[in-house]
Amino acid sequence: MRENFDVIIAGTGIAGLTTAVTCRDRGLSVLVITKNERAEESNTHYAQGGIIAAAPGDSADLLARDILEAGCHYNNTQAVEHFARKGPDLALKFLVDTLQTPFSRKEDGSFDFTGEAAHSIRRILHFEDHTGDTIETALLEKAAAIGVEIRTGYTAIDLITNRHHSRDSEELYRDPEVLGIYALENATGEVHTLLSRAVILATGGLGNIYQFTTNPASATGDGIAMASRAGADIINAEFVQFHPTALFHKDIKRFLISESLRGEGARLTDRFGKPFMHKYTEQEELAPRDVVTRAIYEEMTTQGSEYMFLDLCGHYSGKEPIETRFSRIYGTCLSGGIDITRQPIPIVPAAHYFCGGIRVDLAGRTSLKRLYAVGEVSCTGLHGANRLASTSLLEGLLWGYEAALDIAKQAENLHKITGRTRSIPDWEVPKGAETFENALIFQDWKTIKLTMWNHAGIVRTHKGLERAQADLDYHAHRITRFYREAILNRDIIELRNGVEAARLIVGAAMHNTRSIGCHYRKS
Secondary structure (H helix, E strand, O other), rough: OEEEEEEEOOOOHHHHHHHHHHHHHOOOEEEEEEOOOOOOOOHHHHHOOOOOOOOOOOOOHHHHHHHHOOOOOOOHHHHHHHHHHHHHHHHHHHHHHHOOOOOOEEOOOOOOOOOOOOOOOOOOEEOOOHHHHHHHHHHHHHHHHOOOEHHHHHHEEEEEHHHOOOOHHHHHHHOOOOEEEEEEEEOOOOEEEEEEEEEEEEOOHHHHOOOOOOOOOOOOHHHHHHHHHOOOOEEOOEEEEEEEEEEEEOOOOOOOOOOOOHHHHOOEEOOOOOOHHHHHOOOOOHHHHHHHHHHHHHHHHHHOOEEEEEEOOOOOOOOOOOOHOOOHHHHHHHHOOOOOOOOOOOEOOOOOOOOOOOEEEOOEEEHHHHHEEEEHHHHHOOOOOOOOOOOEEEEEHHHHHHHHHHHHHOOHHHHHHOOHHHHHHOOOOOOOOOOOOHHHHHHHHHHHHEEEEEHOOOOEHHHHHHHHHHHHHHHHHHHHHHHEEOOOOHHHHHHHHHHHHHHHHHHHHHHOOOEOOOOOOOO
């Protein structure tokens, strides 16, 4: 099936939905697709801590300083200044005034701003520890109210570009442009040719290329891989941030223990109950994530332990009961037999956030015409070598909003593709395509995850990265051949994207011999 829209957006997190709502408000036809069966399934949905907003006593200069310090001054200063100047006010204007998002408040009705590691002031809005899903719900309700079309179960396969796909030879002499997306309808196996005047990638991160991650299962690096294949610039791919504290439990996977627990007094301890962060930094538990992660990793290695502990009971400084302030964490841990009001929480570091991505400017424009990227899939340069806590939701909101304004402003120019898309062919299924066993896909994923965890994870070495590169090159060749011979499904598409994303990270990590931020090299 061939369809035409003004705007196509891949991804239903805060970045994608903010772009969609803002574009639709300005009269553009918008299609949002997600490979998941539920629109709310995204990294945003699982975000616990909160979002930076304009807080009493704060300033753009102070926020910018904190971002630069956490990012090891590797940041794009223009992006940092833009974010610090415009972002906090937009959070209140868009999320509170427009969407009526019910953030937690104090008894006097003022917002209950909380603090997190490496922030010099309490500036983070939250709704208990359900911030992400609260924002996600508000955005989906707004999108439905104004007529944004959202299709679930649609897996993006590849970006449609004039040079790669057009049958009109004249397109070879034009600058590369993105004209749409080929998308698989998971339920039927049909591949749709979705054409548009602008495409926005808001596909989130890539945590699932690692053995341990806080990300949902859908975070497989799809947007990064698609953009790279289309020729877009990818930068800072070596900077993968590991969250210090994911729940270590045999039955509960991918569950993050929010940094805000440490902001409210929780202490990191070893298996004997002894605190250890004072040995690594004066900031102790409130040090930047890369510092805390490596401290935990070092203690685990030294003691031969698979995990450490985060102890909230007896150290909690908040006013609300723990069961209320951290209701999701309390309930999830309790379901696994851990009462966080009485017991320390077993934790392990896990792949959490991709600080690199598709290079974009202040309006979310990539190096390819008509292609925008917003949220975690993009690299604005805001985070530098390490992300400051609670910046990611606001980055997605701000750049999603800015991208939509730019698209609306460029509407007349975008209309110039009318007629050119007729030369774009529909998807062709290769002759002799066959169905492959899921066991083969599972085995390849297991290899990718272990390779990345062991050789391109928290601590990296030249020899380890060389080994990872060789192994991934071998598997990428096999997987590409596998992909070309297969009847497509979501699993095969994700595997193809995952190995490509892994190769991008390893290549960048080998190139950058400087140990900085969350890219830590021993040699």
